[in-house]
Amino acid sequence: MKRSIAATKFYVPAPRRGFVARPRLREKLRLGAESGLTLVSAPAGFGKTALLADWLAEAAGPDRCVAWLSLDPADSEPAAFWSCVATSLRSAVPGVGSAALELIASTPLATELVLTSLVNDLAAVPRDVWLVLDDYHAVDGHGVGTGMASFLEHLSPQVHVVLSTRSDPDLPLSRWRVSGELVEIRAADLRFTPDETAAYLNDVAGLDLGAGQVSTLDERTEGWIAALQLAALSLRGRDDVEGFIERFAGNDRYIVDYLVEEVLERQPDAVRSFLLHTAVLDRLTGPLCDAVTGRSGGGGMLVTLERANLFVIPLDDHREWYRYHHLFADVLRGRLLSEEPGRIPLLHQRASHWHESQGHLEDAVRHALAGRDFDRAARLVELAVPVLRRSRQDAVLFGWLKALPDAAIRRSAVLSVFYGGMLMAAGELSGVEQRFDDAERALAGAERSLPGREPASTEPAGVDPSVDPSVDPSVDPEELGMLPATIAMYRASLAQAMGDVAGTTAHARKALDLAGPNHHFARGAAGAFLGLAAWAQGDVPGALETFTLAVTSLRAAGNLLDELSSTVILADMWQVAGRSGEAHRICELALQQAETQGESLVRASAELHVALSEICRQAGDLSAALEHLEAAAAFVAKGPMTESRYRWYVATALVAQDEGNPDGAISYLDQAEQLFRPGFFPDVRPIPAIKARVWIRQGKFSTAATWARAAGVAAADSVSYMQEYSHLTLVRLLMAQERAEPESGAAGGVIDLLDRLLASAAASGRAGSVVEIHMLQALAHHVLGHRREAQEALGAALTGSPEPDQYVRLFLDEGAPMLELLRGAAGEANSVGTHDGGAAARAQRVLTAGAGPQTEPRQSQSPRPEPSQSGERPPSYVDPLSERELQVLRLLGSELSGPEIARALFISHNTLRTHTKHIFTKLGVTSRRSAVGRAHDRGLL
Template sequence: MAGPLIATKLYVPQLRRGLVARPRLLDRMRRGAGTRLTLVSAPAGFGKTTLLADWLTDAPGGDRCVAWLSVDASDSEPASFWTYVATALQGAVPAVGSAALDLIGTSPLPTELVLTTLLNDLADTPTEVWLVLDDYHLADNHDVGHGMAFLLEHLPPHVHVVLSTRANPDLPLARWRARGEMVEIRAADLRFTSDEAAAYLNEATGLRLTAGDVDVLEARTEGWIAALQLAALSIQGREDVGSFIARFAGTDRYIVDYLVEEVLAHQSEPVREFLLHSSILDRLTGPLCDAVVGRQDGSRQLAILERANLFLVPLDDSRQWYRYHHLFADVLRARLLSEQPELVPRLHERASRWFESHDLVQDAVRHALAARDFDRAVHLMELAAPAIRRDRQDPIMLGWLTLLPDDAVRRSPVLSVFYGYMLMVAGDHDAAEPRFDEAERAMAAVPDGEAPPWAKTEELRTLPATIAIYRASIAQARGDVTGTEEHARRALGLAGPDDHLARGGAAGFLGLAAWARGDVSRALATFTQAVASLHAGGNLVDELSSTAVLADMWLAAGRPSTARRLYEHALQVAQARGEPILRATPDLHVGLSELDLEAGDLAGAGRHLETAAAFDQRASMTESRYRWFVAMGRVAAAEGDPERALALLDQAERLYLRGFFPDVRPIAAIKARVWIAQGELSRAAGWAHDRGVAATDEATYLREFDHLTLVRLLLAQHRENPDPDALGQAVRLLARLRDAGTTSGRHGSLVEIQMLIALAQDAQGDRPQALRSLGDAWAQAPEPVGYARLFLDEGSALRELLRAADPGGLAGDHARRLLGLGAPVDDARESGATGSGRPAPSSADPLSERELQVLRLLDSELTGPQIARELFVTLNTLRSHTKRIFTKLEVTTRRAAVGRARERGLL
């Protein structure tokens, strides 16, 4: 969100004196402890908020944690809504919510990822947690509702949600009702009974009405608490109480109109004017009311209104901030619009200027929009644009832009470019380009010497270079390397010597273009310069996020130790600087997990991924979000859980958007490698056909990962059904790939290529040459000890070569190291593959080393979640391991598994 959060929205409202006791409702509320949802649904003025506050006061806290959020209209934007929800939960349970808050600033908002992290955090809390959302209807739309349904459907059993709303939310209530998972309190329940109405009218307000008068009011209002309150205010000081009550009739709408007329008619003109003019505000404080109403007694007036019970609700303990009862505010605004429509825009304009002067940009923009002062709104947005982009708060700007007339957006080059940028990062490149064209035409149309009608900002001055950078990004996303270079060079020409951010972006795309061409040496030099420019410009979020790209380039150059140093240094910087720099932390941990995985350290990889997940995979750039799922999928495959690996890779594919970075490791090819390792060769062959990859293709870097995957497929097919011709094609393709990589500094590629050459030569029956090629793989690697998973993933064929290596040579040293690490993933032949390529479960199957680790922890007092944390894996991964252990030991319970393991001498 732009600007600070409103802390008073997280306060539980205070109870007023004279509250009517309602034990029947409090008992209904307590029943929610056994359900996922308590729904309090009724029209305005039925006492929903008061009931919730009374319930929280009535029940001692104990081990219960309560997170409260008073929802308002600005929370209908999902980013704002989930920011406040996560903040409320964090206030109640400090260990919950920080990771989700880090993610929410991305565009488009990854709602399910945000909620998954919140749910994981909540699952780990030892106490009962209640999330109370008051006035939920103000935020209830399709996007928010979809996320709320997901949250409720996956709640841990000790977490409960309470929704207070004026209308039925768009949620699967029927399903939860049928399951007995919901407590409902409706208008019929909330209506005052005759006894409660009498207690209120006679005891709380001191009217001393007769039983007959109470019955009439209760019947005419149908127990509607707000109407009773309004009636009590109208009755105050009357001598003809009976006559007034006798005339009291009509529908709810007319009752409200009549009563408010009566209430307002009994106020002095200054009070009435204050009420009407301040009603445009969602929350009130003295100085703000002074600025809007044009008086100097705002704080005193608010205190008077509170004492007079004029529907003023305190929002904090110090009585500085208030709001009107929502129903009362609605009627006041309607009255203001009816009596003084010409004044409404001026009031909103005054509010906008006050909020601007107090650096509350979001409120300032909202009131400018309400005033329909679009020029002012545009001005404020232009001023806010640099900070919003720097802090990755793009969804806030997008929400503003959707409220502006399109012609107002198009008149501002800054906003047009920002709108185009957001379309671009969302993957809609065709819609983005016209916005850049319009911005360029608008700037070109200003005559020389004349001042443009836009805010004179740094953003405007550097806009031509920014547009060129965005065009380079679109060209890169489309695979147009030449176009990427042309636009990036144009951006460099437009940027001044001190325009570090523009120069950094332009140099970055030149480096990416070199990487896409496979020229790793030039890519490293250029992209390193780009990162230095980002540092000079103070854009640390992008600088640290770009570390992942630079580290990937060093991996392509065969220097994993350099990549690790980059990650570790960036992580130290991020931790030292704190927010908002910490939002780059997940990317850094994911990168370190990939290095650990390749080095054969599965436990280390798991630890980094768990740490990244605690930040909820908040990625500063759209293209980074999918990487956690790719890395976790590779770990799952290495742990012998291919089904989970493929599920994670499917999720990565759903998150992936073409954009800033070359797609050098396509997710589809990673999935194909999992299929090949499992013997699912027909599925892998389908991938090759759909991808259009063939052994006769030209050897280009952007297709290299696909080609190396194809070689693995051809080798696996040859092992099943020998085909010398196909094997020969694979060998020739590898030779072309080796020649291309040798001249471009891609030592990381050469290690993999040379290893596959060794496997192909062994498949041809030339084991001596295969062993020499295997030795060359390590001899050519600048840092051979950094590679383990690359070899281990090749299964039994490579292990045979490793065992045959000369113990006294270089290959023998590395062979012993790799064989010592072990290979948790057996190939299809060793695991007894069925005709479909899937391993056939058998009680004779030995337990893998990872499964033995799990088994030892099952023979302890640790719970499942505790075991998962001990192993640095998710609970789902632990369940997959446990299921396989049970299958192999032919048992169905944890105790039986431990007993059978002891019988077999495994423990």
Template sequence: MITPPQPHLVVARLRRPIAPARAVARPGLIARLNEGLAAGRLLTLIAAPAGYGKTTLAVQWAAQVNHPVAWLSLDEADDDPLRFCTYFVAALQTAAPSLGAELTPVLAAGQPPPPAALAAALLNDLAAVEAGPILCILDDFHVIQDPFILALLENLLMHQPTGLRLALVTREDPALPLARLRARNQLTEVRAADLRFSQAEAAALLRDGMGLSLTDPDLAHLAERTEGWVAGLHLAGLSLQGRSDPSTFVQTLSGSHRFILSYLTEEVLARQPGDVQEFLLQTSILDRLTGDLCDAVTGRRNSAALLERLFTANLFLISEDDEARWYRYHRLFAGLLQSQLRRRSPEQMAELHRRAGLWHAAHNSPATAIDHALAAGDYHRVVEWLERSAWALLNQGYARKLEAWWHALPPEHRSRSLRLTLDFGWMRLLRGALEQVEPLLEQAEASLTVGDSDEQVAGRAEWLALRANWLQAGGRHAEAIEAAHQALEIVPSKDLRVIGLASLALGGAYRQLANFERSETALRRAIQASRNAGDRVTETLATAHLALMATQYGRLRLAASVAAEAIQRLTEAHTAPPILGALHGALGRVYYEWNDLQAAQDHLERGVRLSALAGHNASTIYTLCALARLFQAAGALEEASRCLDEAAALLAQGAPGWVRPELIARQVGLALAQGDAATAEMRLRAGGLDPDAPVNDHTEALHLAWLRLFLVRGDARTADLAQRIIAAAEAGGRQAALIQALLLAAQLEADPPSRAAAHLRRALALAEPEGFVRVFLDEGPTLAALLQQLGPPSWLAHVIPAARHPSLQEKAMASLAPERTEAQWGDALFEPLSARETEVLRLLAEGLTYAEIAERLVVSLNTVRFHVKEIYGKLGVNRRTQAVRQAQELGLL
């Protein structure tokens, strides 16, 4: 509901680290890793405890592979779905810039798609990458524990993407199906035992790399004591530098790894000059180091030169960029240094964190600044920086961090900040956590001060707008309207964002109360205000509300104009939020009613894809229902059933109640098309609506479904129900339902013909101004026969040239001419083949399979099947050979 900024990425984390100076070559391990790539194995696992040289090996491997390489260095904050997905897609884009074009705005809007939807989008994009499989290396993967992220990677691995190879560098095995991958020979593994240095590799490190003069027995003893542990050998080498009697020191090493590590760290520090020791300890609190930052923390003026010197000396410092400006300590070494700092100078810790926080705040790194301020106990600055940056940080993937920061703040600091409380309220409302919004509303209300200053009035207006949207989402429409009106009465005229938010709540509430005029007025105000405020999400939600409501009320042209204008403007400006899928779904429904089936399918499929990526269940469900209707009309009943099954699964996960009746109605329609009246009745009984209940805008879809079932069964209540639906729809001005009810009543009252004709003429009169066509075609041969009795045009009218503009009645009758067989009613031809259908027809004539056509045209297999159904229907055939022969006779080939 608030415009999300574009995420701020730490680009250095997307760059492959620089290999340590004089790193030991490991040709045997590199060969094993390359063998796995050549064999097409999907996952490479480099797993061992800290200090075994995992990252160094991965860097060496990545430098010589013949594949595009994407690299991502992970940290603890990345164990958050949005943050991980944002960085993961950004990393893949370093290898294939066009990859994830649809995902980037989705993630920028602050809501990660469901794992399956995200994986499907990535797999589609990866399949189109021409440079070959991308090797994506995720370093420090042990920080990832989130089930969402693991589900995403499992989806990618289990669907065997041809365009992706994953490599995980980790201290522990991830919760992924490793056994299954191992059984399928899809896993390459490098473990601690493989990474241990042999005596020859220890000699290469200590003698060649560090210039130490060690005897073979000394090397053997070191390798034995450290068990080939790279970090232990490295620290031992640093401790040995400058010693006159290295053999004596080597013989003193004994004990556990942890003991040796602590002992060697003390030795390494003791051998550094005093200023270097102090620098190492003070800067160990930093996740990333650069000269200016280290100067600010330590009070020095030469940190950049010292960092370069330490890196050259191979003192556990890792360079994160080619310019050698940013570094980090090896995680193991940093932890040991921090332990030393806490033991030696615990009083320094808070001041060092305070200085680091101030530097990061001044350099546009609010998340890191807040972490340091919390570590310093500087709560006033935490609140100040959160007030300034909370929403931006939310949309950069810091949702979990925000929650952690919120709970880390003492209650008295949280309760003092109205701005912070409102931001967290919007955040939770936007994510559908309605039960978590009320406590924040109460807290914000308690902190509202009485007064008439601009700031006080603006705060109360935003609180009212938040409350109105929360009430509307919870179905408390009258209270929502009251709160929204109160917000609009006091909000300053310049606060367009709050005006848009309050108007959205007002329009949504009036829509649910079936008050078209008031809802339209409020929604148009929300659209305009939020557009001027740059709030794309609120603008799109308000536009979707208006388009869907207009379709329900039979205002197809209004629905099309507002949806198409918003789609075009936001898409061309490259500012489209993922919720734009709701508008594609609404526009696809309009095109279907106009019988522009290709445009309908394009918008509906895009609507499903974007809505699924946005995780917006409501728009995904109603768009899937519309797509099912389209497939059913084309005779693709299995595809229609699949769409409805997906919609039902989403409904079970949670969605607004208003989408459920439409889903049930479509399930009933499909069951009746399959001749299964028993299943249709079962669906209706489960819907919980008695057919004798009063008809209103909320029950209309289910009452119409009951009417269809009654008509099939010849139920005695059919006529009464038809009249009740007609009366309710007419009274409410809901033309779409009224037209359907009139057409069903016409079929019911075919005898005498005069009554059927009266219903048909009325339906045609209502439908023609808005261009309704498909509602007539979908009723099939019974309605076609009734239309014929009104005086149909000649049979040649079934193909209407583009230059001719026949009346709606001629279109309907031409499309439904009784000479067609029943199987062809849904696909009756009244227009020439589209350009895409002609293209598919030519490929059919060449003998290509459906899968080959899908690959050639870069579309889904389902899309090809739909085009073929359309072609067969328009040509009046049911086999490929007949279609080709007929097309040749007509001069289409």
């Protein structure tokens, strides 16, 4: 279910009848076409909306698209705001905004990805696009403002944004003003001039006032349009016009209350009552007004109010939906609160009932909450749960649940279990188990109470204490029947997130026992958790078998999205099993299937592209890895990636590292950490450990050592699969420290740790881990001076996998020490006699993939690095040029300028400078000409 948003929020208001022409302001608005942002900022009642409506009608044409959005406080959360913006754009410009709406449905909201999607969609529109955000002050805040600033910074030239607001937004207006990117219309511009005041009072309002009277009102109001409009209403039919004008004080802070009182008091009782009682509504239509007031004739009353200019604004061309002027509505609500405070909840409850009868579920819930009818609101949310869950509208459900009192949630088995699931998905693990306990207690009460439950009343009323609120007849009994298995499934997920493998297994088995034979989704999810538990224990063959069966159940349930997303997990398992080729195959097949479904499976497509990028990178194919990342980035902007969203940033970081940009890699990993939530999958590759590997390659050993202390890893630890990645990172750190200071003895316990890790990996069938451990054993023996043992371990690493070509980056990432070992294996394999020519051929292929033979031979002992000013030691080796650096190097030998090279490679000029700096460092030169010459000498060009 897509987020339900009133269509009337997106109607461009029709020009007001008798609108006073204001060519000077139209010209300022026209200048907005030459800037990215037009700001219309003034207090309430200065005619901002009316001006924009008149201008848009006058400037309409086939060469522009106009997206209008009327904002209110309900849109102040970032998810709600960007959902409204995307919906507005989609309604005005075909093809824009649909992808962003899919992404917004995820939890937590990935604002950066939403903005990327919208900016990219708008960049592809060939016509001018105007996005008008009316009443922006209602949503302005840090949460929305930060994203809005980024959105405006990245818009293409043909896109123009107009903000209409009562106060200046939290945006970098000063900077944009200096750079000429901002057109401003403020209160001083909007104030009526004396001529405009006269035109309004006499020509529009028909008051026939004298020049002196007009001048007095103009001076007293200082051109404030709302005050003039209210004054005109009060003056109609008044005998003492001169006296009223003399007493009128436009700068009196109570003037609005005074004039509205004048207006209200002059209305018949029926009109006054209608105005007050319908003030609780954001939008008005005849039948809704009838339901709220308890009377008939609401549609006719709205037409009467519009004709009388009683601050009623039509929202569509058919005069079916209206709203009150915001200033007028505020005063009406204040008057209602003062006169009839006890009636307000009833009015909201009646509105909720009407909206429910019309299928406007979101409005029904909102009014039920405003009317403090929390049991009804809880029932309405229960009704929505199946649809919301199927369509992955978790953000909407989570928002409703947070607005409900805790007691109302605890009384509902359905709401308790899914609230626990929402909290867990948001990374808020504390208290989640209590929610599942509440669900089980409520479920027990529901099963006892279901047969004798009375039907719910159709008219708002107090809660009947004789009725057990733990169950509602609106809840599908079959849904209740599935809840025990669902609760067990969520408990398995919680145990997984907490690292409790035994608990994960126990709860998953319970879910399997509780799920019926035809509840394929429950059986598939439970089976998946059993597979994940086996994976967390390092039993990869068992995990593969169990998880594959779980995916089959998901397929039987018709849940294609989860089936294809689960392929990514299977691919991870196959890689650990040493079968990267199989991982690549199943991801390619799943991606083909996802792409045939179009935008409905963008999330699965994104996840599969990321997985393929990681596989290709490991095989040394950086070009393919980049292509998949770029494709994934486009999909990320179109659809949510839930808990695995962070993996795109991790994969991008690893490619950045391979391209010689470690700082960029750390930046991407920082973003990945912000997105990461402990959840459904074992955290077998912790992001802090990945960052530590980058620091080690940079020579930042003390920074990496700080990570090791924080992670609590040491060479004497007992080994487990969940700690394997961290232990192998520690091994790299200790060896790097040993190279930097051979007398330190830092690598003393490395061999024993690797032996224990190898035994564990071999016993559990983790062939991929075995290859990596053998490789690190070779490096450890090398740094300790054990030449023969190093070559033996390297031979085992090179020949121990049926798919050796899938591990190119594993070897190349270790830099100069590994290159030295590989050269030895390639040239000395037969003479050493410890492994055959297969190892030599495989070593040569790795060297070729890394341009190893094209680089100058290095000394067998790297020079001891000098400490840097920061206290860190620089790396004791230099990486070979990456594929991207080779591309840059080739163009450095051309006649192209720097900016032209950047454009040819589709990168920024700053990125080009970074690549050039790395090339100069690696080649030991300081100019383009020297770099090209040195590259020719080494056979790189």
